[in-house]
Amino acid sequence: MALTIHSREVDGVTVLDLSGRITLGEGSVQLREAVRDLISKGSKNILLNMGDVNYIDSSGLGELVSAFTTAKNQGAAVKLLSLTKKVKDVLQLTKLYTVFDIYDDEASAISSFK
């Protein structure tokens, strides 16, 4: 299943609800384009809701890192919400869990941007 992305605004934060797989050829490019599009339009607060992402590969991890660094370089922030067990395991294995701000509930994630 490819990645689907829905965007919504909550208290000045752009939440991207992601669903599916973030892998080479199936979701990496969509994620990259969505985040770059938001940053180019001036979004400073971006929350990636990963609650329905059931699979991420090394390419997808690279895109998450790229989104994080691109945002940081532009004075924006990308944070993660609701990791599934499989995605969490892979982020822990690669130590990327220490790089991102990660939240389990949306309200806490939204207020963290203030």
Next chain:
Amino acid sequence: MDSVSEVESIVEKLALASGLDEDDTFRVTMATREAAVNAVLHGNEYDPAKHVTASFENNGQSLIITIADEGKGLDPSKLPDPREPENLLLGTGRGIFLIRSMMDEVNFRQLNPGTELTLVKHLAPSGEKDLASAGS
């Protein structure tokens, strides 16, 4: 990339049929996908004239997956650890690390030309598995 998805699908079915649980099936499937992507992308560099060969075996003790490309080859000892602070924010370089993390054994063999990766996941002896089931 269709061939990568095909390899992934075959391995998932084989892993489940070999009695691996959901977590180990995920690990084997993910490692195989990473190996196949590496072969197409970094090994053969998307050259349609070059082939990727995949083979699968359950020898009763282990699940053995072999993926070979026809590329320039790679030296696994020279791959940096993606968990080191200076590598943590790099966009690439996690594939082989994930493969090694998710399999029991990973062997590299240089071909002429190309690289062959052999991924091994040990299967629990059937008696041990029965005891584990009985105890849960």
